[in-house]
Amino acid sequence: MIVNRLAARAARALRSPASSRAFFSTTPATPAKVAVLGAAGGIGQPLALLCKLSPEVSELSCYDIVGTPGVAADLSHIPTKSSTTGSLPSPVSWPPKPNGGLEETLKGADVVVIPAGVPRKPGMTRDDLFNTNASIVRTLVEGCAEFCPDAMIAAARGVLRSELDSTGSAYLSPPLPAPRTAIISNPVNSTVPIAAEVLKKAGVYNPKKLVGVTTLDVCRANTFVANSVGKDPKDVDVTVIGGHAGITILPLFSRVEGANFANEELEAITVRTQFGGDEVVAAKAGAGSATLSMAYAGFLFTENVLKAMRGEDVTQCAYVESSLTEAPFFASPVKFGKDGVEDVPPLGELSAYEQRWFDKMMPELKKQIQKGIDFVNK
Numbered sequence: 001m002i003v004n005r006l007a008a009r010a011a012r013a014l015r016s017p018a019s020s021r022a023f024f025s026t027t028p029a030t031p032a033k034v035a036v037l038g039a040a041g042g043i044g045q046p047l048a049l050l051c052k053l054s055p056e057v058s059e060l061s062c063y064d065i066v067g068t069p070g071v072a073a074d075l076s077h078i079p080t081k082s083s084t085t086g087s088l089p090s091p092v093s094w095p096p097k098p099n100g101g102l103e104e105t106l107k108g109a110d111v112v113v114i115p116a117g118v119p120r121k122p123g124m125t126r127d128d129l130f131n132t133n134a135s136i137v138r139t140l141v142e143g144c145a146e147f148c149p150d151a152m153i154a155a156a157r158g159v160l161r162s163e164l165d166s167t168g169s170a171y172l173s174p175p176l177p178a179p180r181t182a183i184i185s186n187p188v189n190s191t192v193p194i195a196a197e198v199l200k201k202a203g204v205y206n207p208k209k210l211v212g213v214t215t216l217d218v219c220r221a222n223t224f225v226a227n228s229v230g231k232d233p234k235d236v237d238v239t240v241i242g243g244h245a246g247i248t249i250l251p252l253f254s255r256v257e258g259a260n261f262a263n264e265e266l267e268a269i270t271v272r273t274q275f276g277g278d279e280v281v282a283a284k285a286g287a288g289s290a291t292l293s294m295a296y297a298g299f300l301f302t303e304n305v306l307k308a309m310r311g312e313d314v315t316q317c318a319y320v321e322s323s324l325t326e327a328p329f330f331a332s333p334v335k336f337g338k339d340g341v342e343d344v345p346p347l348g349e350l351s352a353y354e355q356r357w358f359d360k361m362m363p364e365l366k367k368q369i370q371k372g373i374d375f376v377n378k
Contacts, residue, residue, distance in 0.1 A: 030310045033059040034302060035109040037140050038116025039086070040067035042291035043298065047115060050299035052078050056306040062086040063105040099143065106147035110309065113302055114140055114155045134194055134375045141195040145202035152209040152305060152340050155191050188212035188244035188319055189365060192329055193372035196321065208340035212319030214244045214331045216297035220276040221251040224269050225259050240317050241332045241347065248365045249274045250358060254351040266353060308336035320344065327366050
C-alpha cells in the first residue's frame with residue numbers, strides 16, 4: 001500500500017505544470033506503445049523511467065546493445081499500468097537473419113524515441129564521432145522503416161562548445177507512413193536529415209512523423225529567464241527556433257512578457273541557452289554530460305505527442321521538415337495532432353538582436369543539414 005501510494009505520488013508530481021504547453025491532463029489515455037532505442041544509456045535509463053511512470057504509456061519497449069533486459073526487469077517492478085520489455089540485438093548467425101531484438105522492440109510502436117549514440121572517446125576525431133553516431137542512427141531508422149513504418153520517430157541532444165571546430169562549425173556531440181520518431185541522438189541538426197533520407201530510400205518517409213526533439217533548449221531558456229526575473233518556471237514559455245546545436249539555437253526572449261534584459265544580460269542568457277550543455281560537463285568535471293535534463297525534455301516531448309495522438313490540442317517547439325526558411329529542416333513552434341505534425345505556423349517578426357543571430361546561424365544550420373544528407377547518399 002505504501003509503495004503504491006509513493007508511485008501514485010510520483011505520477012502526480014510528473015503531472016504538475018512544467019516548461020511546455022499542453023502538459024499532463026486528466027483525460028483518460030488510450031493504449032500507446034513507446035519504444036526507447038538506447039534505453040541502457042545515460043539518457044535512455046531516466047527517459048525509460050519517466051515513460052514507465054506516465055499514464056499515457058501502456059507498453060514500454062526498451063532496446064540497446066547491452067544491459068536492456070536488466071533495465072526492463074528493474075522498471076517492471078514499478079507499480080504502474082504499463083508493461084515493460086527489454087531486448088538486445090540478435091546474435092550474429094549464418095545464414096544471416098533479421099535483428100529479432102529490434103523487431104520485437106519496434107513492432108506495433110506508436111512513438112519511437114532515439115537517444116542512442118556514443119560519447120567522444122580519446123583518440124577519436126570529430127569525423128570519427130560523426131560517422132559512428134550517424135551509422136547508429138541510420139541502422140536504427142532502417143529498423144523503424146521495416147518494423148514500424150507507421151510510428152513517429154523522435155531524436156535529440158545538442159553540441160557542446162568543445163565539439164566546435166576552429167571556424168565555429170558544429171559536429172556530432174558526444175554521448176549522446178512512418179512511426180512517430182523522436183530523435184535525440186547528436187547532432188539533431190544532422191541526424192534528422194539522415195533519418196529522412198533513410199526513410200525516403202525505404203519508400204516510407206512521412207514528414208509529419210519525423211521530429212527532432214529540441215525541448216531541452218526550451219526547458220533551459222524557461223529556467224534561466226525565470227531565475228533572472230523571479231518568476232516560477234511554469235509561468236514562462238520561451239519560443240526557441242533554429243536548430244539544436246550551439247549558435248543554431250535561437251531563443252526569442254523578446255516575446256517573453258516581463259523579460260526586459262539589458263544588452264549584456266540578453267547576450268549572456270542567449271549564449272548560456274545555446275551552450276548550456278557545457279555548464280553541465282564542467283560541473284561534472286568532464287565525467288558526463290546533460291543526461292537527466294535531456295531525459296526529462298525527451299519525456300516531455302513524448303508525453304505531449306501521445307496526448308496529441310488522442311486528440312488534445314498540443315503545440316510545442318520541434319525540429320521538423322519546414323518551409324519557413326531556406327533551410328529544409330527548422331525548429332519552431334509546431335502544432336501536433338493525431339497523425340503527427342499538423343501545422344507549422346509562421347515565425348512572426350524577430351527583434352533586431354534576434355535577426356542578427358538568425359542571419360549568423362542560417363549558413364551553419366544548412367551546412368549541418370547537408371552533412372547528414374551527404375552521409376546517407378555518399
